[in-house]
Amino acid sequence: MQIVNLSEVSSADTVAAEAIAKEAHVNLDDCYQCGKCTAGCQMAHAMDLVPRQVIRMLQLGLTDKVINAKGPWVCLNCMVCSARCPQGVDIAGIMMATRHAAKRMKLRPEPNDDKFDDAFVSNIRSFGKSNEAILAAKYNLASGHLFQDVNNVPKMLSMGMIGPKIHSVKDKQAVRDLVDRVLNKGRS
Numbered sequence: 001m002q003i004v005n006l007s008e009v010s011s012a013d014t015v016a017a018e019a020i021a022k023e024a025h026v027n028l029d030d031c032y033q034c035g036k037c038t039a040g041c042q043m044a045h046a047m048d049l050v051p052r053q054v055i056r057m058l059q060l061g062l063t064d065k066v067i068n069a070k071g072p073w074v075c076l077n078c079m080v081c082s083a084r085c086p087q088g089v090d091i092a093g094i095m096m097a098t099r100h101a102a103k104r105m106k107l108r109p110e111p112n113d114d115k116f117d118d119a120f121v122s123n124i125r126s127f128g129k130s131n132e133a134i135l136a137a138k139y140n141l142a143s144g145h146l147f148q149d150v151n152n153v154p155k156m157l158s159m160g161m162i163g164p165k166i167h168s169v170k171d172k173q174a175v176r177d178l179v180d181r182v183l184n185k186g187r188s
């Protein structure tokens with residue numbers, strides 16, 4: 001966990017902070033720093049900036065610190081922090097919006113993270129829904145873990161979770177447009 005240096009507030013970028021907050025539908029001023037989000041976070045021990053600090057940094061406009069932090073990249077998006085917040089601040093949404101902002105800026109502090117997210121989004125953009133076999137193949141190729149979960153293939157086949165047929169929705173373009181709109185909304 002880092003110590004926040006308040007002398008750096010002079011380099012504040014509140015516009016970028018507000019863009020992240022806007023994507024997450026969060027009013028940064030709602031946070032009064034009680035720390036309940038961080039107390040319930042199962043990944044806080046592995047974060048350089050814990051959830052409470054992420055919000056505080058954004059309140060101060062220290063957006064570059066948040067975007068370059070590892071914290072949002074080890075977030076599991078489990079939503080516990082958002083559920084615990086007495087102010088209704090969606091911290092999990094802030095973590096995700098921060099990742100989107102970092103990706104748009106080609107900054108990925110943990111380059112091997114988010115491969116699953118990328119594979120999932122690519123799958124949805126291609127077929128309008130998730131095809132498990134293709135998702136697994138894309139993730140394994142991207143991560144370099146070529147044989148991860150291959151032991152589960154027979155069971156998934158027997159349960160009909162995967163098969164030779166690739167399923168897609170009728171209007172794939174509509175889903176693609178929707179995904180792109182969501183991913184790009186932090187830019188507006």
Ligand code: SF4
Nearest residue numbers: 031033034035037085
């Ligand atoms: S639980 Fe909510 S109010 Fe408390 S520190 Fe976290 S975001 Fe702020």
Ligand code: SF4
Nearest residue numbers: 041075076078079081
């Ligand atoms: S969503 Fe992320 S930040 Fe929130 S409790 Fe879960 S792991 Fe922690």
